Amino acid sequence: MNAIPAPTAAAAPATSTNVIDVANIEVIYNHVILVLKGVSLSVPEGGIVALLGGNGAGKSTTLKAISNLLRTERGEVTKGHIHCRGERVDGLTPNDLVRRGVIQVMEGRHCFGHLTVEENLLTGAFIHGSKRRQIADDLEKVYHYFPRLKERRTSQAGYTSGGEQQMVAIGRALMSRPTTVLLDEPSMGLAPQLVEEIFEIVKNLNEKEKVSILLAEQNTNVALRYAHYGYILENGRVVLDGKADALRENEDVKEFYLGIAGEGRRSFRDVKHYRRRKRWL
Amino acid sequence: MLGPFLETLIGGLLTGVLYSLVALGFVLIFKASGVFNFAQGAMVLFAALTIARLSGEIDGKEVHLANFVVAAAILGVAVAFIGWYAWREYVARGAGPGERRRMLVLAAVGALVGGIAAYSYGKGAWPLWLAIAATAAIMGLLAYAIERLVLRHLVNQEGIILFMATLGIANFLDGLGQTLWGSDIYKINLGLPKDPIFLFEGVFPGGLLVDPGELVAAAIAAGLVVVLAIFFQKTRVGRALRAVADDHAAAQSVGIPLNTIWLIVWTVSGLVALAAGLIWGAKLGVQFSISLIALKALPVLILGGFTSVPGAIVGGLIIGAGEKLSEVFLAPILVKQFDLAGGGIENWFAYMLALVFLLFRPQGLFGERIIERV
Numbered sequence: 001m002n003a004i005p006a007p008t009a010a011a012a013p014a015t016s017t018n019v020i021d022v023a024n025i026e027v028i029y030n031h032v033i034l035v036l037k038g039v040s041l042s043v044p045e046g047g048i049v050a051l052l053g054g055n056g057a058g059k060s061t062t063l064k065a066i067s068n069l070l071r072t073e074r075g076e077v078t079k080g081h082i083h084c085r086g087e088r089v090d091g092l093t094p095n096d097l098v099r100r101g102v103i104q105v106m107e108g109r110h111c112f113g114h115l116t117v118e119e120n121l122l123t124g125a126f127i128h129g130s131k132r133r134q135i136a137d138d139l140e141k142v143y144h145y146f147p148r149l150k151e152r153r154t155s156q157a158g159y160t161s162g163g164e165q166q167m168v169a170i171g172r173a174l175m176s177r178p179t180t181v182l183l184d185e186p187s188m189g190l191a192p193q194l195v196e197e198i199f200e201i202v203k204n205l206n207e208k209e210k211v212s213i214l215l216a217e218q219n220t221n222v223a224l225r226y227a228h229y230g231y232i233l234e235n236g237r238v239v240l241d242g243k244a245d246a247l248r249e250n251e252d253v254k255e256f257y258l259g260i261a262g263e264g265r266r267s268f269r270d271v272k273h274y275r276r277r278k279r280w281l
Numbered sequence: 282m283l284g285p286f287l288e289t290l291i292g293g294l295l296t297g298v299l300y301s302l303v304a305l306g307f308v309l310i311f312k313a314s315g316v317f318n319f320a321q322g323a324m325v326l327f328a329a330l331t332i333a334r335l336s337g338e339i340d341g342k343e344v345h346l347a348n349f350v351v352a353a354a355i356l357g358v359a360v361a362f363i364g365w366y367a368w369r370e371y372v373a374r375g376a377g378p379g380e381r382r383r384m385l386v387l388a389a390v391g392a393l394v395g396g397i398a399a400y401s402y403g404k405g406a407w408p409l410w411l412a413i414a415a416t417a418a419i420m421g422l423l424a425y426a427i428e429r430l431v432l433r434h435l436v437n438q439e440g441i442i443l444f445m446a447t448l449g450i451a452n453f454l455d456g457l458g459q460t461l462w463g464s465d466i467y468k469i470n471l472g473l474p475k476d477p478i479f480l481f482e483g484v485f486p487g488g489l490l491v492d493p494g495e496l497v498a499a500a501i502a503a504g505l506v507v508v509l510a511i512f513f514q515k516t517r518v519g520r521a522l523r524a525v526a527d528d529h530a531a532a533q534s535v536g537i538p539l540n541t542i543w544l545i546v547w548t549v550s551g552l553v554a555l556a557a558g559l560i561w562g563a564k565l566g567v568q569f570s571i572s573l574i575a576l577k578a579l580p581v582l583i584l585g586g587f588t589s590v591p592g593a594i595v596g597g598l599i600i601g602a603g604e605k606l607s608e609v610f611l612a613p614i615l616v617k618q619f620d621l622a623g624g625g626i627e628n629w630f631a632y633m634l635a636l637v638f639l640l641f642r643p644q645g646l647f648g649e650r651i652i653e654r655v
Contacts, residue, residue, distance in 0.1 A: 069534055072436065098536030110531035112524045122517075123524045127536045130517060172535055 018042040018085075019180045019212045020066060020102070025080035025090075027061050027070065027236075035061045037236040038080070043180065043214050048206050050227035050244065051216045052257060057233040059216035060107055063182045066214070067104035068094045084180075099127050101179035107216075108188060109165040111172075113158025117149055120157045120168050124175030135175070142171040145201055163194040170198070174205070180212045181205075187219045195219065199226045220257040224248045232257070288489050289609045290602055295495035297601020298502040299564075302557040303574055304581040304593035305509070306550040311587050312526040313546040314432070315440065319447040322575025323454035324423070324551055326567075328416055329558030330458045333467035333567040336412035352415060357395025359418035361388040362425055366544070409471070413559070420551030423454075428544045436539070455572060464569070469562040471497070498560040505556055506594055509549070513590065518545060526588070580635035586645030595646060600631045 020043040027036040036058045043049045051059045064070040065077050068090070082090045084100055097103070112120050121142055125135045143150040146167040152160055157168055166186055173181055183202065187195040203226050205211050217223035224230055230247045232240040240253070247253050254260040303325060310318040335352060365387055431446050471494070480489045513519040525532040525542050533539055561571050577600075585596025608627040615621055638645065 067534065069530065072530060072533060093538065094533045095536045095538040103536065104534050106531060106534050110528050110534070112527040112531065114527050115520070115523055119520055119523075123520055123532070123537065124535045126517065126521050176536055 017045050018083075019045050020214060021083040022062070022066065023080050023082070025062075025065055025082065026078050027058075027065055027075055028078050029073065029075045031076075035075070035236050036065070039233070039236065039238055040080075041231050041238065041241070043212050044229075046206070046210055046212055047229060048203070048213045048215060048227045050223040050230040051214065051233060052218075052220050052223060052230055053233035054218065056235075058236040059233055060184055061236075062233070063104055063184050063214065063216055065090070067097055067102060067182055068092055069104060069106075095127070098176050098178075101177070102182065103173045103176050103178040103180075104182040105169050105173045105184060105186070107184040109162070109169045111157040111160075111165045111168050113156065115157055116154050117157050117160065117164075117168055118153040121149070121171050121175050124172035127176055138175050138177065142174050145174075145205065146171050162189050163191070163198070166190065166194075166198055167201075170201070174209075174211075178211060180214065183213060183215045185216055185218065187217060187222060195222055202226065220253070284489065286606075286610070288491075289605050291489065291491060292495070293602035293605030294598050295492070295499055295601070296605065297598040298495075298499045299557060299560055299597070300574070300577055300581050300601055301594045301597025302502050302505070302553060302560070303578040304585065304597055305505070305590065306553040306557070307575075307578055307582055308585075308587065308590055308593045309509075309546050309550040309553065313522050314443075314525075314543055316432075316443045316447060317440070317587075318550070319444065319575070320451035320454055321550065321554060321578070322572040323451040323458075324420070324554035325558040325561065325574065326569065326572040327423075327454045327458045327558075328420055328551070328555040329469065329562035329567045329571055330462045330467065331416045331419055332409075332412050332555075332559060333469045333562055334462040335415055336409045336469065352419070353395035354392040355395075355422060356415045356418045357391030357393065358388045359391075359422035359425075360395075361391030363418070363421055364391075366541070413555070416555055417552060420555055421548045424544055424547030424551050427547055428540060432543055433540060451572075455569070467562075467567040469559060469567060471559075471563045494563060498564070501556055501560065502594075505553065506590065509553075509590060512549075518542075522546060577631065580631040582645070583635040583638050584645055586647045589645065589647035592645055592647030600634065603634060604630050 020041075022039060022041050024038045024040050025036055026034065026038060028034050039058065039062055041049070041051070041062070051062060053059055061070070061075065064073070064075065066082055066089075070076065077090050081088055084097070084102055087100070089097060089100065089102075092100075094104075112123065115123070118139070121139060122135065125138060128135060143153075148164060149167055149171060152164060157165065160168070170181075170183070170186070186198050186202070190198065199222055202213060202215075206213055215223060215227060224244045224247055227244045230241065230244050231238050232247070232253065240247070240250070242250070248258070303321060306321045306324070307318060310316055310321075331352070427450060431450065432443075435443055435446055477490050477492050480491055511519075513523060521532070521537045522542060522545070524535075524537060525539065529539065532542075557574075558567075558571065561574065565571070578597075581593060581596040581600050583596075584599060585592025585594070604627045607630045612626050615626075
């Protein structure tokens, strides 16, 4: 077992109301590929924070850096640090993070195909051992939020629809009693109506269960409607951040991410490439 | 005609049970980690050797007290480690850095107690139950060492690399067994009646001739299978094992620690190897050729499917019975028809059957179908 690195007073972030603080992290895959070039962000207690950007911008990598799933893909945080409620968490295992209430719902659902829906949900309670009573209560709660799963509890997860699988993935994460959920692309491959349904549930969870949410999304429109705050990533850097409403009104965001052009067509030459604007903290 | 047929069939099925046991060890590890564990045969041999040497009266040779003390110390350490894991898993979740010290203290105490116990037991051989318990602990320790020293460092490597690693482990274990316990042929005495018994004497003229040792073997195997099935289907850890088998990354993301899971599967398959080694050793004597039964498990796996526990059982039974039946009934016909020299069908029958399966049903009888949603 690795000893947990004790947070020094200097390294601990000033604000203690943030559940997650990411400070200027750099991530390298396979020792050579530099994917994140200094990303900083924070998730306040009880907030929904959206991480936006195109393919390859580094959204998923940021989430995996926080949940520490990065190492299984031979990625590594080489600079910067990550704090969870003031405690330094880079260098811990995913299991440690789940025990601290931070859990990731991976991109593309990743249900256990040969397990039934209910068994899938129960795997989420692994860290709670054999507290039968609590697990049964949590299961009921998940079924309350996702009534559809209750109907399908005995079917093999591999044979359920994409939307149901996304619900299984989120429900499974809830079974660990998280305080923070890292949601990676919940809208991927789902019909628009289902996307709304899932986001409504996420919003509900945030309001009723007080779960803080860090959301990586390509669907900027939906994400900014539900989030409180947003960061826009490009090429492994944060290029823009702000309150969700402000971002929605931002001309550049409208043009590049929402597809609402301000004044007719423009030449590709005039398209603005962002420089990194924000330095960490 | 029916009498001899049934006799052959039963004899074949009982041998098949042993194939099943070995195949079971393969399936467990393959399911949970996707590793084809070539070392399973070596584990069977190692377990059998350990039991034989700890329990056996060793014909005319001096029993080395040092061996026992070392084994007992290892046993103590193993018990301490297992205790530590259980404690970590169930009592103190997410415990801090004091753990390492506590674990060392526990291991030292375990080694001391084990050593003293062995010393006080003196030069005599251990009773069988103690030898089996000690071997079980040693198999657990072995699993821990393999996970800690080999697998942990090869996470996310390609299958062929992991396979090569298990090949290395296999050869190392073969050698280690010889170094620790010597290379003679040993006997394991289960204390069972050796005389064959007759069943159903009223039904068939002369009754059916059955070896009681094989009946006990079948009972042990059946018990193991039931326990494993319950473990996999009903318990929290079993569910986690199946989850890991389905999707490593997702299992990690919900907080299932892969290292612990691997330790558990290697320990369980070590225990299965122990059962197989015990039975084979009692039947044929403990010798190097035991590790070669791993090769007999291959056709069983192809027949039953690499990922299926019931598949390993049924596959083993089919191959065991098929072998014996073809040897006894098919061989004379072939010899007569084609004027051949003799049998030998037993040697290739299993592999031919496996080949046929590979051509027509590659996932085996019970292999998991790959779920694809359209």
